[in-house]
Amino acid sequence: MIRINENYTKLKASYLFADIAKRVNAYVAANPSKPIIRLGIGDVTEPLPQVCRDALHAATDELGQRATFKGYGPEQGYAFLRDAIAQHDYAARGCKIESDEIFISDGSKCDCGNIQEIFSHDVRLAIPDPVYPVYVDTNVMAGRTGANVDGRYQGITYLECTPANGYVPAVPSVATDLIYLCFPNNPTGAVATKAQLAAWVAYAKANKAIILFDSAYEAYIRDPQIPHSIYEIEGARDVALEFRSFSKTAGFTGTRCAYLVVPKTVVAYDVAGNAHPIHALWNRRHSTKFNGVSYPVQKAAAAIYTEAGKQQTGALINHYLANAKLIRDAMTKLGFSCVGGDNAPYIWVNTGRDSWQFFDTLLNQAQVVCTPGAGFGKCGEGHVRISAFNSRENVETALARIAAALK
Ligand SMILES: *Cc1c(COP(=O)(O)O)cnc(C)c1O
Numbered sequence: 001m002i003r004i005n006e007n008y009t010k011l012k013a014s015y016l017f018a019d020i021a022k023r024v025n026a027y028v029a030a031n032p033s034k035p036i037i038r039l040g041i042g043d044v045t046e047p048l049p050q051v052c053r054d055a056l057h058a059a060t061d062e063l064g065q066r067a068t069f070k071g072y073g074p075e076q077g078y079a080f081l082r083d084a085i086a087q088h089d090y091a092a093r094g095c096k097i098e099s100d101e102i103f104i105s106d107g108s109k110c111d112c113g114n115i116q117e118i119f120s121h122d123v124r125l126a127i128p129d130p131v132y133p134v135y136v137d138t139n140v141m142a143g144r145t146g147a148n149v150d151g152r153y154q155g156i157t158y159l160e161c162t163p164a165n166g167y168v169p170a171v172p173s174v175a176t177d178l179i180y181l182c183f184p185n186n187p188t189g190a191v192a193t194k195a196q197l198a199a200w201v202a203y204a205k206a207n208k209a210i211i212l213f214d215s216a217y218e219a220y221i222r223d224p225q226i227p228h229s230i231y232e233i234e235g236a237r238d239v240a241l242e243f244r245s246f247s248k249t250a251g252f253t254g255t256r257c258a259y260l261v262v263p264k265t266v267v268a269y270d271v272a273g274n275a276h277p278i279h280a281l282w283n284r285r286h287s288t289k290f291n292g293v294s295y296p297v298q299k300a301a302a303a304i305y306t307e308a309g310k311q312q313t314g315a316l317i318n319h320y321l322a323n324a325k326l327i328r329d330a331m332t333k334l335g336f337s338c339v340g341g342d343n344a345p346y347i348w349v350n351t352g353r354d355s356w357q358f359f360d361t362l363l364n365q366a367q368v369v370c371t372p373g374a375g376f377g378k379c380g381e382g383h384v385r386i387s388a389f390n391s392r393e394n395v396e397t398a399l400a401r402i403a404a405a406l407k
Contacts, residue, residue, distance in 0.1 A: 007143040010153070016375030020359075027363055037398040039327070039386045040369040042186065042346075044251045046319060046391075048300075049312035052250060055303035059296035070295050075287040077104025077259070081298045084305040085259060089244065095231035101263050101279065103286055104301075106293050108216055108245040108258040112180075113138040114289075115212060115241065115260070118281040119178060119268060126176035128159040128169060130187055130376030130383075132214070135180040151378050160379050161188060163350060167339055168192050171203040179204060181230075182214035184221060187376045187385040188348040189324075189340015191226045197233045204239035210266060210278070211240040219249040219317050221343045237263045241278070248345065250304050250313045257293055257301040320345045323395045324388035330399040331386070334406050345388040348373070358384050365405035368398045 020040060028036060062068040076082070082099040090097035105111050112134045125144060127135050129152075136153065139145060146154030157176050159169035167190035168183075181200060183192040204211050213230040221228055230240045242261040246252035262282045267275040303309045321341075328341035331349050341347040351358040355372035362368045362384075371387070373380030388395070 005141070005143075007141050010140050010145065010147055011137060012148050012151070016371070019375075020369065020371065023360070023363060024369055027367075031367075034367050036363075036367050036369060037390070037394045037401075038369045039388075039390060039395070039398055040371040041387055041389060042371075043253050043389060044248060044320075045389050046251060046316055048251050048255065049304070049309065049316060051303040051306060051309040051312055052252075052255070052300040055299040056296045059299040063295065073292045073295055073298070075290055075292050076100070076283070077102065077293065078295070078298050078302075081302045082259075084302050085244075088305045090229065090231065090261075093228060093232060095229055096237065097231060097261055097263065101261055103260045103262060103282065104293050104298060105258050105260060105286075105290065106256045107247070108214065108243045108260075109134055111243050111258060111260045112212070112214065114285070115282070116142055116144070116178070118278065118285055119210075123177040124157065124175065125155070126157040126159055126172060126179040128161055128180065128182065128185075129378055130161060130373060130380035131180070132182060132186050133376070135212075158377075158379075161185070161190070162379055163337070166190065167348065168196050171199055175207045175209075177207070177209045179209055179211045180214070181211055182216070184215075184217040184340070184344035185346075186217065186344075187346055187371065187373065187380065188383075189342075189344035189346035189385075190348070191221065191223070191343045193225065194227050194233060197227060197230060197236075201230070201233045201236050201239060205235060208269065209239065210268060211236075212243065213240050214243045216243065216245045216248055217344050218244065219313065220321060220345055222321065223343055226343055231261075231263075237265045239266060241266065246301050246304065249317070250301070250309075251316060252301070255297055255300060257297050319392070320388045323390060323392060326395055326399060327386050327388060330403060334403065341388065347386045347388070349384050349386060351382060351384055353382070355381055355384055361405070362402060366398070366401035368402055 082102045085102050086097050086099045157172050161167040161169050167188045218228040230236045230242050245258035262279045264277055264279045266278045268278055304313050324341035328338050328347045331338050337350045339348045355374045359372045362370055371385040373383030
């Protein structure tokens with residue numbers, strides 16, 4: 001008799017986006033003449049930069065000629081892209097990352113989900129709350145947690161992100177082995193300082209732990225004091241892996257390209273206490289289970305690192321950041337305390353009331369969709385996430401309606 005992986009039955013069904021859709025659809029059915037503006041989504045809205053489109057076309061034409069046709073590429077990614085990343089994302093910031101420490105993939109979501117496979121079944125997890133759900137759910141699937149009791153899985157050390165700590169968690173008092181951090185953060189938009197990240201690196205060293213650092217939103221950082229990479233912290237090369245994606249940097253959510261940095265100096269231990277470089281394990285896993293990102297997409301990603309590419313992606317991100325500033329200023333003026341929006345495309349609004357109740361108010365009185373914070377974890381209650389991913393016109397209209405509804 002074929003059996004299921006029963007860990008899947010522990011997963012809390014994610015009702016968040018289904019519940020939002022249900023409420024929005026009901027409102028639209030009852031009020032067909034009132035157009036909705038969606039500031040709830042975590043997906044980009046503006047078109048792919050011209051340099052990327054040109055690169056896609058040119059690479060496609062190469063594949064159409066026998067002399068330049070390409071079949072399977074290297075599983076880890078083409079050297080032209082890995083070299084560009086090492087030079088522009090790391091060497092330019094004073095971080096020592098070699099090209100062969102960079103693994104190209106089709107998304108950070110997959111990388112975040114896949115990486116935990118190379119670690120022991122019984123590693124102790126530290127995961128923020130509120131959080132991007134992938135970190136928790138993939139570990140539940142792998143059987144690293146107990147049951148979900150009251151919205152929390154047994155066996156996870158939750159790192160609470162609250163108004164009291166400015167939504168940046170301090171290191172826990174207990175030892176853990178695998179630590180998930182994401183800055184600039186989704187959903188809160190909070191950023192971590194060098195000193196805050198240095199404390200995490202020191203904690204990881206002291207506990208022989210590994211930090212999984214998700215910096216999907218690093219391109220939104222504008223404050224020159226805020227680190228873009230965990231490798232700007234002394235010693236991070238020994239204890240941290242870094243996830244980066246072109247999704248939010250260059251509008252690649254539908255095009256699909258990302259990378260994982262695995263320094264050769266990061267180790268984990270076998271049962272006898274012998275150290276093993278994670279790089280070799282990940283290389284084995286990646287080349288066994290993945291056959292590389294398509295050549296045209298890697299060419300499109302590499303185009304971002306040209307002068308024209310930097311200018312075009314910079315303009316794209318400035319557009320979203322200008323939206324974010326409008327949103328944060330408007331919500332602050334209405335009397336709410338907010339984080340995010342200055343170095344991130346998300347604004348985390350402390351609503352002072354139930355997050356679904358606030359969601360309903362915005363939907364019914366302003367026809368604006370946000371995301372209730374409770375959907376991201378216990379500590380998200382009382383908050384909503386407003387996303388800057390939209391046109392200027394939609395953001396301005398939404399904010400005028402919110403101001404009229406809440407004043
Ligand atoms: C959007 C996002 C990513 C990127 O995922 P892709 O699979 O590369 O599109 C990674 N982490 C977080 C927290 C995100 O919000």
